[in-house]
Amino acid sequence: MAGKLRRGFHGEANEIAESIRAELGLGNFDPLDPWKLAAHLDIEIRKLSDIAVEEPAVSCLLEGDDKSLSAATVFRGSKRCIVVNDAHGLPRQCSSICHELAHGLLLHTPAIAFNASGCRHWDQEMEDEADCLGGKLLLTDQAARGLVTRNVPADAAQRRYGISPEMLRYRLNMSGAERLRQRKSRQPTAHR
Numbered sequence: 001m002a003g004k005l006r007r008g009f010h011g012e013a014n015e016i017a018e019s020i021r022a023e024l025g026l027g028n029f030d031p032l033d034p035w036k037l038a039a040h041l042d043i044e045i046r047k048l049s050d051i052a053v054e055e056p057a058v059s060c061l062l063e064g065d066d067k068s069l070s071a072a073t074v075f076r077g078s079k080r081c082i083v084v085n086d087a088h089g090l091p092r093q094c095s096s097i098c099h100e101l102a103h104g105l106l107l108h109t110p111a112i113a114f115n116a117s118g119c120r121h122w123d124q125e126m127e128d129e130a131d132c133l134g135g136k137l138l139l140t141d142q143a144a145r146g147l148v149t150r151n152v153p154a155d156a157a158q159r160r161y162g163i164s165p166e167m168l169r170y171r172l173n174m175s176g177a178e179r180l181r182q183r184k185s186r187q188p189t190a191h192r
Contacts, residue, residue, distance in 0.1 A: 005128055012172075013129070016105055017136040028142040031161050034097035037137070038082065040079055043104065045097060047086040062087045071096035073103060091164035098134035106133060135171050138163055144175035148184070 018028065024040060026032060038045050048069070052059040061069045062085065062089045070092060082100045084093050108126045139161050147157045158168055172178040 005132060006125070009129060009132065013133040013136050016133060017140055020105065020137065021140070028140040029146060032074060032098075032137055033162075034094050034101065034138075037101055038097065041101065041104065043101065044081045046081060046083050048083055051083060061085065071100050073100045073110070080104055087111050087166070091158065091162055091167065094138060094162050095134060095164065095167050098137045099130045100134075102130040102133035102137065106130065109114060131170075132174065135167060138167065139171040139175075141175035141177075144177040145170045145180055148172070148177040148181045 005063065012085070020037065020062075021028065023034065024032070024037065035045060048058065048062055052062055063069075068087070069085050070088060071082055074083055076119045082097055083096055088096070103126065106126075106129055108123075108130070111123065112121060130144075143161070146152075154165065154168055157163075158165060159170075163171070172181070
């Protein structure tokens with residue numbers, strides 16, 4: 001997931017996540033539905049399986065493994081459309097959609113996805129920023145720290161926020177909640 005981010009980016013991403021959540025009528029502790037956010041932003045989401053019916057050549061992308069295409073943003077003029085691999089589980093689809101929505105919210109400049117040789121081309125800084133904001137959209141820093149403070153079991157947190165175990169670990173680490181958990185576990189328990 002995310003590498004080193006530019007100075008001040010976490011604060012900027014928190015502000016964007018809070019602002020978007022407010023527009024949707026959500027607080028920092030509420031689960032976010034990526035499809036509703038996409039609709040709010042007037043961004044269509046298409047399933048890869050539906051596209052494969054129209055264009056059978058893309059059916060080779062419908063894989064459920066970690067190396068297969070998760071999602072991509074496609075442009076028709078200035079209009080964005082997100083294509084999501086619906087062969088993946090719902091938590092991964094949510095993460096992938098939020099990652100793509102984050103690119104748009106951050107006004108990242110669209111780029112060609114493949115070079116002339118057919119090799120994947122990407123801007124690592126933009127990808128790291130989209131990972132960070134996409135994660136904050138799904139699970140805010142405040143909510144991540146609240147999970148630790150209230151000792152919410154991982155499986156319950158994953159169900160509530162519709163996220164994968166990997167996304168939960170990532171957000172606990174990136175939000176500082178994991179450090180909070182470690183401090184709590186080192187504190188001696190009071191005897192009565």
